[in-house]
Amino acid sequence: MAEAAQTQMEISNEVAIQIENMNKWYGTFHVLRDIDLTVYRGERIVIAGPSGSGKSTLIRCINALEEHQKGSISVDGTRLSSDVKNIDRIRSEVGMVFQHFNLFPHLTILENCTLAPIWVRKTPKKEAEEIAMHFLTKVKIPDQAKKYPGQLSGGQQQRVAIARSLCMRPRIMLFDEPTSALDPEMIKEVLDTMVELAEEGMTMLCVTHEMGFARQVANRVIFMDAGQIVEQNEPEEFFNNPQNERTKLFLSQIL
Numbered sequence: 001m002a003e004a005a006q007t008q009m010e011i012s013n014e015v016a017i018q019i020e021n022m023n024k025w026y027g028t029f030h031v032l033r034d035i036d037l038t039v040y041r042g043e044r045i046v047i048a049g050p051s052g053s054g055k056s057t058l059i060r061c062i063n064a065l066e067e068h069q070k071g072s073i074s075v076d077g078t079r080l081s082s083d084v085k086n087i088d089r090i091r092s093e094v095g096m097v098f099q100h101f102n103l104f105p106h107l108t109i110l111e112n113c114t115l116a117p118i119w120v121r122k123t124p125k126k127e128a129e130e131i132a133m134h135f136l137t138k139v140k141i142p143d144q145a146k147k148y149p150g151q152l153s154g155g156q157q158q159r160v161a162i163a164r165s166l167c168m169r170p171r172i173m174l175f176d177e178p179t180s181a182l183d184p185e186m187i188k189e190v191l192d193t194m195v196e197l198a199e200e201g202m203t204m205l206c207v208t209h210e211m212g213f214a215r216q217v218a219n220r221v222i223f224m225d226a227g228q229i230v231e232q233n234e235p236e237e238f239f240n241n242p243q244n245e246r247t248k249l250f251l252s253q254i255l
């Protein structure tokens with residue numbers, strides 16, 4: 001990565017997300033166990049781990065798409081509670097991109113991007129459209145604005161999903177396997193968009209199997225297994241010198 005870009009990817013000592021002793025159950029199934037995690041502003045964290053280890057559940061707890069039952073989660077100093085006000089505040093700071101894009105099929109690309117700013121943020125329509133075009137340009141598909149999601153490739157749809165999130169001006173972005181549903185030739189265009197975001201200093205938590213991305217962009221890789229954070233380290237150490245047996249097994253299977 002270019003040196004100029006690297007220097008922008010600074011990590012501050014300001015806490016963006018603080019998770020303490022967090023536990024979650026689905027019914028009687030103890031899905032997340034004693035999660036402790038502090039994320040500093042500007043961090044790019046990759047979350048890795050086998051299927052079913054709780055990666056999606058963890059990031060869904062951070063913006064309250066899932067409830068946790070024990071321990072605490074704070075985002076920018078706002079503690080997540082059942083108070084709807086807090087949840088709205090946290091959701092407006094935290095953008096999320098899913099594996100399956102989740103665009104509204106009956107709305108144009110532009111409308112997908114302006115819907116929440118207009119209805120949630122009360123941004124005037126014209127201004128919302130300008131902001132949307134700004135971010136569609138940033139993800140390199142301004143020319144698709146009038147089309148519907150079904151007319152776009154998977155890679156383009158995922159870039160729309162990223163632009164749509166950015167239109168809400170989040171300070172933190174969560175990605176849940178954003179490239180897993182894409183054909184190989186489209187993975188790069190989405191990863192390139194994510195790299196750019198990282199270079200601009202966005203705080204990012206990315207669940208991904210793209211270990212090249214982890215090496216290039218992450219400052220920290222977190223490995224989860226059976227609902228626990230088993231190991232975490234900077235990418236170099238994580239890949240070259242894994243400590244935990246479960247991490248070693250996982251890496252031997254995917255690398």
Ligand code: ADP
Pocket residue numbers: 026029031049050051052053054055056057058
């Ligand atoms: P990952 O993203 O690492 O694959 P998930 O967080 O999706 O893992 O799931 C962790 C575990 O919780 C899995 O065993 C999964 O089957 C279970 N699980 C996920 N969502 C639900 C749900 N809504 N209800 C019950 N069990 C669930």
Ligand code: MG
Pocket residue numbers: 055056057176177
């Ligand atoms: Mg998942």
